[in-house]
Amino acid sequence: MRSPKRSSAKASGRTRRGGSWLLPLLLLSPALVLLLGIVAYPIARALWLSVHRLEILRPDLSQYVGLDNYRSLLKDAVMGIALQNSGVWVAGVVLFQLFGGLIGAVILNQRFPGRAAARGLALIPWATPSVLVALMWTWMLDGNYGLLNDLLVKSGILSRFQPWLAQPGTALPAVMLADVWQGIPFFAVMLLAALQAIPEDLFEAAKIDGASAWRVFRHVTLPLLLPTILITTMLRMIWTANYMDLIMVMTGGGPGYSSLTVPLHAYYTAYKRLDFGYGSTIAIVQVAILAVAIVFYLRQLRANEGMVQ
């Protein structure tokens, strides 16, 4: 079904030979200028830094060290911990944000009085500045006078106040809770937008066939949302992998290294140890891992698209 359309599109591309690659160039040039001009240089510089050892304010003292930084990385125990934490962080946060966002999107897609206001309010976690999200959640999770502990103890679920952010086992999950809260509206909005593309008649047809709400969701909504879910999730995972604001304010990577993620490790190395060479190396290793993951992901995505069609 797809090929005839494709070849006709290609045919029209070919008949306008003269414009066939001028137009894309024109349309893409602003984006390319922005990216090549502004972002390519920093990336190139990061790569250059990772193979040098330098004193930040003394460029004359920088030495080329080849892959030494990368070799040190292999022996860096803290890096191993950071990688593990990053994995848990990204997978856990994105999964729950997706789940919460999906529920929100479905709810907010219905028609009801005050929907505009409800949709506006739904954005609040995403609209709140990160520093305040971190401070408020730290306060709510506090082990001495925190709201969450108070409610859990009063309702009998817990017997004592727990110092959520001070225990190696609960520190990262606690910060993840705050990030899940902050990110749910993002998925809600993206999925809500995608839900609009599903024609009403499909829902009507399913209802006429007597399908329950769950079956409609499972067999009509979900498959059609899948492409958007997959792309949004991928982008969100990339962003989450690099997001360290909440962790920095809530635990600083602690206690010890139990909530230290890779970008935070890179930051401390660069700005606190003043070792920009090694810090860049850490960042680049994460880039490489993410890049490989994305390539596999995109392959899977294309295979899925074939099946959905």
Place this chain on the structure above:
Amino acid sequence: MMRSSGFRTLLACFVALGFVLLAGAVAPLHAQSPTVVRYWLWLDDPTEPMFDQLVKEFNATHPGIKVEYQFVPLNEYHDKLVTALAGGAGPDAGRFKDWWLGEFVKLGALEPLANSIGKWSGRGDVIDNLWETGKIAAAGPVYMMPHQFITFYMYYRKDWFAQEGLKPPTTFDDFLTAAKKLTDPAKNQYGFGLRGGGGGQDQWLAFMVAGGARLVDAQGKVIVNNADGVKVNQWYVDLFRTHKVAPPSAPTDAYAQVLGAFQSGNTAMFAHHVGSSVLVTTKLGAGSVGVVPIPAADPKKPATMATMAGNVVFAGSKQKDAAFTFVSWLSENAPMDKWSGSRQGQLPVLKSVAKLPRYTENTFFKTSLDGANYAIAWPPLPGVGYVSAQGWMANMQRALVGQIGSKDMLDEIAKALER
């Protein structure tokens, strides 16, 4: 005819010459724009007009210099400074912490001030031993002008102590006894608000030196992980792990949490400095709060820690003299009193100001200034920058939760200091 036109031409020439001379006389007045000094600082309460007034006063009394300032929150100050200096767009002068002194001198970022200080009229008024806080080597030049410093002391709940019949602690043993007596987990009440989170390295150092340990010896060699160090550090860790006189949240408690816990009546004692005295007494009332010097392991050898927030001139500045004029002015009598007396004031570094009744009659200031006699600061090693930012915190937390032992923690810190 020719004569009158020639006359007119001559007149025109004279008039033109007159204009040129006039312009020449006037021009230097316009070309003489003031030297701009860019100054960075962090301020605890930016809504307070104190600093803005000081700058206006300076600009008015020093017509050749115009100070332009930028507030940067303390949490981001160091990083933003590094980025700006590395990008060749750093300020001319800035407020500075002794934590970063070793690091920045090693980078060649700070201007040695020995000559300028030698010519400064106010140098005799500075409390003598405070010059050391701005030096890397005892015989070397001063890089940082002393401005505001603090020494650590300990707040305690006078009312609770009175109820239990306890006297304010002066020794480690008194301290532990009192802390144990005032700890009641069922009531969510603990004896000591141990600060294991960000910024807690200063409190830790205060107790370490009070216990007899030292970071470096007289020659500057790192000895923090020697037997004394390990013993005192173990004592500190045991407060949390063994005696449980600190709240369970201690490992990641930062300033907001230890202050909050004391204010809300969850802890009986916590270590801090004069900067929080107003906050603490406002909340709890002056009758409930007292201060004592940091208890010492050996009462005959008291010690506490001091940290200096000074002013530096950056080596990359093109206006070093003007910059120095401003930072030295800040350390003169009237500006010093104004700053120290404000809500974000700390201890004045000038003898003349420290004698004022405003400071000698305030028990918090007095206890702090007394402590200055035996206070020890962070050594000016380049590694202190990292240790104060992350190195101490990560390892202290690991020791507090039992992942590593006291010696391991100090070995890591020693390694970072020696780098």
Place this chain on the structure above:
Amino acid sequence: MSRHPARRVLAAVKLWVPLGAWLSFVLAPYLWMFITSIKPPAELYTKGVQYWPSHPTLEGYRLLMETTPFLAYMRNSAIIAVSTCLIALTVATAAAYCFSRIPFRGKGVMLFGFLVTQLFPSVLLVLPLFLIMRSLGILNTPPALILAHSTFAVPFSTWMLTGFFNAIPRELDEAATIDGCSRLQTFRHVLLPLSAPGVAAAATYIFIYSWNEFIYALTFTADLRARTLPVGLQTFMGEFIIRWDLLTAGGVITAIPIVFFFMLVQRHLIAGLTAGAVKG
């Protein structure tokens, strides 16, 4: 609809209960922030959690407006966010149209390349970007942040919009072409309206990202000429004084413009936009 009262009650419950529960989770921490902002400082740290202030006060808000340059921060944030939105959306829409509708070699690689820029933590890009802004001479001006924010917003928006454009069947393009529309007209009258939800979502994302962005705003600005809300809020946290009143009041207010922005924009998130499009 059904006339059976039981059915209607059930339908109402199926709507309002999940909505209520979901919104409660979403709003609770914000409410806590609001409550904190109306508590007088004396009620902030109490033994045992105090939920409601006994003497609520709007002093924090008053001080925020009168003693801090909060409104200047908000003005800067608004200028930068709106500009970034317009510029980044335009650039991204053009690029997305190209990726979706124009076949050319290397498309996949280029799309992937757009992603690579997002893989780097901003903390490592700060210093090189600072050097670029400095050499362009735009430090401490809104264009510096508009540019920096666009570099982050464009790749993401391009990906999102490409996906939305891809979902619109090409038969519609062809139908329009047969009717005599040029590419531009097809874009304006077919693609853009049908992808309105996607554009709305992308606009929301860009606006919020720019509004709340911190690290570039901190590094590239020096004073009120370009400083934004997140940096301004951070100045209320000092070494030993934390102005909870200003912080929480500021946090409450900062989120509000976005709520209104989205209430306007969400009108484009209406179901049934594509219904009948293929048949008609």
